[in-house]
Amino acid sequence: MLMHLQVRNFAVVRQLTVDFQAGMTAITGETGAGKSIALDALGLCLGDRAETDSIRTDADKAEVIASFHLRPESPAEVWLTENELRDDEEPDHCVLRRLITREGRSKAWINGYPVNVAQLKQLAPLLVNIHGQHEHQLLSKPEHQLDILDAYARHSDVLKEVASAYQHWYQLRKQQKQALLQQEERQSRAQLVRYQVEELDQFALREGEYPELEQQHNRLSNSSALQEDSQFALNALYEGEHNNAYSLVQAALSRLEEQLSIDPQLQPAVKLLSEASVQIEEAARELRLYSDNVEIDDELLNQTERRVTQAVQLARKHQLDPDELPALHQRLSQELADLEAAEAELASSDEQVQAAAQQYRKLAAKLSKQRQRAAQELSEQISASMRALNMPHGRFVIAVEHQEQAPATRLGTDAVVFQVTTNPGQPLQPLAKVASGGELSRISLAIQVITAAQLTTPTLMFDEVDVGVSGATAATVGKLLRQLGKNNQVICVTHLPQVAALAHQQLRVDKVTDGESTETSMVPLDHDNRVIELARLLGGDTITATTKANATELLATAS
Structure with missing residues (x-):
């Protein structure tokens, strides 16, 4: 519950410190004194939009600090723990702080940790639920009526399931529509890629084959010269009849070996010539083997030349180098597989969309049944409250029409209409068409009090929701709010003495002006x-x- 509120330089408040108690608290004061200032300031702490014009005229910044006491394992405490914002020294406390400057900057803290406004807004409904004085004006809106019923029914889990099923169905339909729009382009592309893949399949150039083909073609086209030159080298080195290198080296080696006994300094030269002789023999052996194996194969040369030519032509067609053809072949094969898979997926998408639609309709029907049960209970309670609020013949009915084939929404396919009759013999009609301003205010109040009792939010605030009520009805309103204060902290801004008298605590708002500046204060009575x-x-x-x-x-x- 809200324990403490400190406000500085906000609107007409210079400095305001208020302590709140459990039960029901009434805030009263003269018209224009600023009775709602505490609620407005608290709203800033809970994530409301920061407006620079809410800063007091003679100040450069405004600050609001709100302190709450938390019940063990309450949703707020769980949220703080999950977001690592809990005060470990005082885990049953939560302190919110908001600062806005004249330059338009805004800062926020939870338990001393800097946070953004989105985090404040996530935590806010777990701490406080505020009912405004103009809330009855929303009652004629279908979406607001649906929100009220869902809040009373407390079936957020089913609402999440319906929203999730809707999102899944919506995404499948979106993907299917996009796939259909792209189908012609995809089929045209598949036709081209299929032709290219078949052409590359037929050619079947393997990775690294093209450099081998180039080398083979070069060797075959020069085979005669290779054989002739290798034979010439063999003759010059070893097999020639006159003056071949081997015989000359051997002759030189023989003479020098004879002179070794005379001068041992010839030994290095003798050693090198001996090694050269061996090397020449080895070279001759390799040349003989090479010469014997040189291919002069015109048919193989023609085959190789044709394959090289094909590779060059294919590469030119795809604007790349011939040795890149295998990688292109792999990429195009994968693209073709993806295109064909997309076609197959599109063919099965109807079944997926239909299954998603059935699941959504099933969950929407489940949600509708829960709404219908909650609508009956809430209708009876509101009817009873109407009679207590000086509408003795009042009858309230929440009609829930499940439209199975209605356009899908995140909230299901129900049409919810609040119907009312206040006079004997008068048929039920939509709320906005029947109720007068005063009746609408009382019905709105009854709805707010009843639905607030269903909330787990520890603090409930009512900002002049008793407008248009007076006399014995005002006393009934006070009793309803006091009863609500047994399980929740209730803070209400009121102008009715019958309501204020029933509060456990009363605060008075005063506005003082010296002609140049104005200040608002709030004191317990x-x-x-x-x-x-x-x-x-x-x-x-x-x-x-x-x-x-x-x-x-x-x-x-x-x-």
């Missing part, structure tokens, strides 16, 4: 000051003994 404030609410600025006696009686009755 003891018993005697509550009597005076209630007397003012009963009789206006002139407080008489009669109004004070009436105020004392109101307080006594409430106690």
Whole structure:
């Protein structure tokens, strides 16, 4: 629950510190005093838009700090733990702080940790639920009526399932539509790629084959010269009849070996010539083997030349080098497989879309049944509250029409209509067509009180939701809010003495001006000051003994 609120330089507030208690708290004050200032300031702490014009005129920044007490294992405590924002020293406390500057900058903290506004908005509904004075104006809107029913039914899990099923169906339909739009282009591309793959399949150039073909073609086209030159070298080195290299080296070696005994310094030369002789023999052996194996094969040369030519032509067609053809072949084969898979997927997409549609309709029907059960319960409770709020013949019905073939939405396919009758013999009609302004306010109040009781939010705030109510009806409103305060902290801004008297705590808002500046304050009232404030609410600025006696009686009755 909200324990403490500190406001500085916000609107007409210079400095405001308020402590709140459990139960029901009433905030009263003269018209224009700024009774809703605390709610507005708290709204800033809960993530409302930061406006620079909300900063006090003579200040350069505004600051709001709100402190809450948390129940163990409450949704707010769980959220803080999951987001690593819990105060480990005081895990049952939560402190929100918001700062806005004249330059338009905004900063926020949770338990001293810097956060963004989105995080404040996530935490806000787990701490406070605010009901505004103009909320009854939303009652005629179908989407708001649906929100009220869903909030009462508390079936967020089913709503998530329906939204998820809708999203899945929507995505499948979107993909199918996109695939259909691209089908002609895809089929045209597949036809071209299929032809190219077949051509490359037929040619079947393997990785690394083209450099081998080039080398083979070069060797075959020069085979005669290779054989002739290798034979010439063989003759010059070894097999020639006259003066071949081997015989000359051997002759030189023989002479020098004879001279070794005379001069050993010839040994290095003798050694090198001996090695050269061996090398010449080895070279001759390799040349003989090479010469014997040189191919002069015109048919193989023609085959190789044709394959090289084909490779060059294919490469030119695809604007790349011949040795890149195998990689291109692989890429085009994969593209063709993907295109064919897309066609197959499109063929089966109808079944997928139909299955997703059936799942969505099934969940939407489940949601509708839950809404219908909740609608019956809520209708009976609102009807009873209407009668208690001086509408003795009031009857309220929430009609839930499940339209199985209606266009799908994230919220299902139900049409929800709030219907009401306030006079005997009058048929049920849509709320906006039947209820007067005062009746609409009372019905709205009944709905807000009843639905608020279903909420797990610890603090409920009502901003002049009792507008248009007076007399005995006002007392009933007060009783409803006080009863709500048994399980929740209830803070209400009111102008009705019957409502304020039933509060466990009362705060008075005062506005003081010196002609140049204005300040608003909020003070808790003891018993005697509550009597005076209630007397003012009963009789206006002139407080008489009669109004004070009436105020004392109101307080006594409430106690």
